[in-house]
Amino acid sequence: MIYTLRATLNELDGLTELFEGYRRFYNKAADFNSAKNFLKSRIENEESVIFLAVGENGEYCGFTQLYPLFSSTRMKRLWLLNDLFVAETFRGRGISRKLIDAAKKHCIETNACSLTLETAKSNEAGNNLYPGEGFVLDEEHNFYSWDTPQ
Numbered sequence: 001m002i003y004t005l006r007a008t009l010n011e012l013d014g015l016t017e018l019f020e021g022y023r024r025f026y027n028k029a030a031d032f033n034s035a036k037n038f039l040k041s042r043i044e045n046e047e048s049v050i051f052l053a054v055g056e057n058g059e060y061c062g063f064t065q066l067y068p069l070f071s072s073t074r075m076k077r078l079w080l081l082n083d084l085f086v087a088e089t090f091r092g093r094g095i096s097r098k099l100i101d102a103a104k105k106h107c108i109e110t111n112a113c114s115l116t117l118e119t120a121k122s123n124e125a126g127n128n129l130y131p132g133e134g135f136v137l138d139e140e141h142n143f144y145s146w147d148t149p150q
Helices: 009-025 032-044 095-109 124-132
Strands: 003-006 049-054 060-071 076-086
Touching (some): 003 095, 009 032, 009 049, 049 095, 060 095
Antiparallel strands (some): 003 049, 049 060
């Protein structure tokens, strides 16, 4: 039985292990201490909401991280589902869906107007998962980004 919980500092080490797996998936160099400090700051400063999927033996299976945003036109909060990761050994068990359900419930509980996300066109698993979970692909808008010079 897999259940979800909102991460606190008590889960920081296990969460950081998952987060490092997520970063490796995106070809980022391992940096456990920086990752731990990053997550610690998000939790302490209430800058994000993180849900963990936990297995029956207490093992951490996956996580999702939400960041708060606001919609000016709707004059309400919305949540950006920025990260969703399930450890390889736990994939195929519906854990992503449980994490998305926790995110949706949080969205409703905080009276937010939307839960939004973006994923790469090449992310076959995500692009199959999200429509089945009620997310609608926005084909009408262009999304741009600007990165600071390094």
